[in-house]
């Protein structure tokens with residue numbers, strides 16, 4: 394598996410990153426692309442193809458395969474290659490990815506490619522003079538924070554760790570929310586970079602505690618968690634989650650404190666607290682039964698049932714589900730319209746919806762943190778975390 398992944402990475406470098414620009418020279422590419430039916434994104438597509446070559450951050454394999462597939466679809470149309478043999482892992486992964494796009498039009502593929510590259514570029518280290526660099530806010534390592542068109546976007550940016558939340562990311566998220574609550578944007582959006590929305594608490598957060606004074610560490614972690622969740626309870630503006638892929642643990646439980654949740658049909662929602670010897674947080678012990686009824690909430694929060702985006706939508710946790718191929722375009726188009734609504738009216742309406750319960754939510758948050766503080770010191774929790782860290786278990 395690891396060998397296949399390493400192989401995939403090197404083949405990628407040769408066959409995708411270099412191919413559009415080096416195997417196919419730029420003038421030839423331009424000529425080739427001039428034959429593509431003209432659409433609004435033609436020029437953007439050409440620029441995006443160029444931009445891919447300049448990316449400094451290595452995107453994960455899933456993202457690379459997606460870029461490959463969209464490029465092929467945009468330039469050649471639906472997959473027309475014979476299916477590689479089952480042991481030709483790399484070409485089969487590429488073929489599967491391209492073939493999965495079915496009859497997606499060349500124009501839509503071009504647009505999706507442009508959007509994907511634009512998201513990847515937003516997470517690049519900024520350099521003076523780089524277009525758009527002025528919009529990216531400085532001071533964050535684990536997030537990319539940008540403001541544009543009345544929208545502040547906070548993007549989890551640890552794609553190689555499936556956007557797991559380490560201590561730094563908790564701190565940066567609190568700072569970003571604090572700033573977004575006060576800036577002049579109308580709405581705030583949280584999303585993930587790469588193939589995951591977020592895999593939840595970084596389980597390495599536990600290792601220090603196991604070596605040092607565990608009681609003190611658990612107490613500090615409970616304070617951190619209470620403050621962190623408190624920022625979501627008190628957030629004053631419309632808060633939107635764009636769940637771009639699977640979500641595990643705290644990024645799921647927090648969703649009950651968001652105002653709108655849009656999900657890609659690739660997203661899944663998983664709260665495996667019992668498996669981890671832990672218990673629910675993010676006010677989910679109250680919000681989930683309220684949103685989906687106690688029976689469905691129990692299946693998720695006690696038994697760790699993983700649900701699909703479609704199921705989450707049917708249960709009221711998710712506002713709307715979009716096909717992954719059009720997710721970014723459809724959601725951003727809609728959000729840009731929403732962000733033009735009078736901001737004060739939106740804030741006041743949100744506060745009317747939420748304020749009555751704020752005190753109760755803070756009390757629930759405190760209680761959940763108190764219980765977790767003791768759970769983190771349990772043998773059940775220590776075993777689960779060690780199993781993951783020693784590569785014995787994944788969810």
Ligand SMILES: CCCCCCCCCCC/C=C/C(=O)SCCNC(=O)CCNC(=O)[C@H](O)C(C)(C)COP(=O)(O)OP(=O)(O)OC[C@H]1O[C@@H](n2cnc3c(N)ncnc32)[C@H](O)[C@@H]1OP(=O)(O)O
Pocket residue numbers: 553554555557558592593594595596597598599602607610611614617618641642643644665669674769781786787788
């Ligand atoms: C005293 C206590 C102090 C603690 C401080 C607590 C602060 C507040 C806590 C709030 C409570 C929150 C609870 C939760 O969020 S519970 C959910 C926790 N998440 C998990 O258990 C997920 C664990 N990850 C997995 O099972 C798999 O990685 C996953 C299914 C998500 C993906 O599998 P896949 O095979 O596709 O990918 P990899 O496993 O190879 O992952 C790629 C790399 O990313 C690393 N990774 C992924 N998730 C995490 C994670 N949650 N924590 C740490 N690292 C993670 C993974 O190890 C790989 O890294 P390497 O490439 O370096 O091996």
